[in-house]
Amino acid sequence: MLFDLSSTPIAVDFLRQGMMSQDCGGFVAFEGWVRDYNEGKAVLRLEYEAYAELAILEGRRIIHEALDQFPIKDVRSVHRVGLLDLKEVAVWVGVSAIHRGEAFDACRYVIDEIKSRVPIWKKEFFADGTTAWTRCQNCAGDIGNK
């Protein structure tokens, strides 16, 4: 389980405990939370839709890239799919390493790449009754919502 999709709440504490190791000195985790506001409108909930087979393939590629590029011990990530309420964890990335600088760098690499490359889409349900598939922030070639 290096990268996976989950249709149930992400068990963040279970995941981090599963990475605990006595030969690592540092652990960095990122969590993406469902936010109540986007593009100037109040958001009530979200739906994530994935092209699951390719999302898992591409997610695992990103994990392997991180393992190749950074001197880290372990890296894992889970992305939610389906309907999510406010404050739920939409995506989690955990990285363990001997030194913390590399854990920070690898964690940031993984979340940036996931957000720009993995085929998962977000539909926002606004308080005014409208919905929208969130506009791409990557079209201009940058890697988006950093």
Add this chain to the structure above:
Amino acid sequence: MLFDLSSTPIAVDFLRQGMMSQDCGGFVAFEGWVRDYNEGKAVLRLEYEAYAELAILEGRRIIHEALDQFPIKDVRSVHRVGLLDLKEVAVWVGVSAIHRGEAFDACRYVIDEIKSRVPIWKKEFFADGTTAWTRCQNCAGDIGNK
């Protein structure tokens, strides 16, 4: 409780849940774990000793610096004191923000500053029966074990 010392295990999941907010999109956490090896020798356990009053004062200063310097929502940190076993969490830093880049930057700032400025010392108990107060990595003016 922006920065605190704890003589009992750090309740990481309780702390992160206490920071969950529906107006934040990203959360970054750092955990320093007790490692079984340092300077070429097997480590059995650690002891952290703090100059508690000044550690708390300086730790809270660092937190306020982070809140001033980065557009983040919240930042908190806890450092253990006393005897720790392998794999225990020695220090935890959590940062919530609207955008993830700033959460990463602030989290890294806080842990780097804590490690170089807060008067907490680490004594290592080695498998060969010797002990050592860990050598300073900051003497040459850099900020150490990045």
Add this chain to the structure above:
Amino acid sequence: MSPPEPLVRQVRLRYFAILREHAGISCEERETTSTTVEELYGEIKEEKGFDLEKEFIRVACNGDFVDLDCSLADGDEIVFIPPVAGG
């Protein structure tokens, strides 16, 4: 001598997210005379009224990303991938 390429290819299309909602279906089998995925996207875009230009999509063929100029073969499963904004 190998047989000539058929003029009509049978492909399977799957739609996700905004394209699924625009198309009103999540998959379809279709016969096409397009020879590349780029040509196929032009065909579908016009038929369904998609407003995403081809510069903004990526394409998967048989479960992995391919370039827009990738040739179509009979039996291919094609997915047009609208811009991703996960997390």
Add this chain to the structure above:
Amino acid sequence: MSPPEPLVRQVRLRYFAILREHAGISCEERETTSTTVEELYGEIKEEKGFDLEKEFIRVACNGDFVDLDCSLADGDEIVFIPPVAGG
């Protein structure tokens, strides 16, 4: 006219970590003729045999960091802070 500074000051010293172990005590009251914390560190270093040069320590007076050239006052609580390697 304020009274002249006394030649001898009563200060309280606390020791932590490697300095505590080297000194064999965690605090002491002492009378000193040193007029700055730097001078006081030289006095203590020689008496206790500390091997940490003053360039590698920081000093706290009455609960907060001060510079090495900070003047000593009667009743001050002084802590010499060996290099930190927390986390």
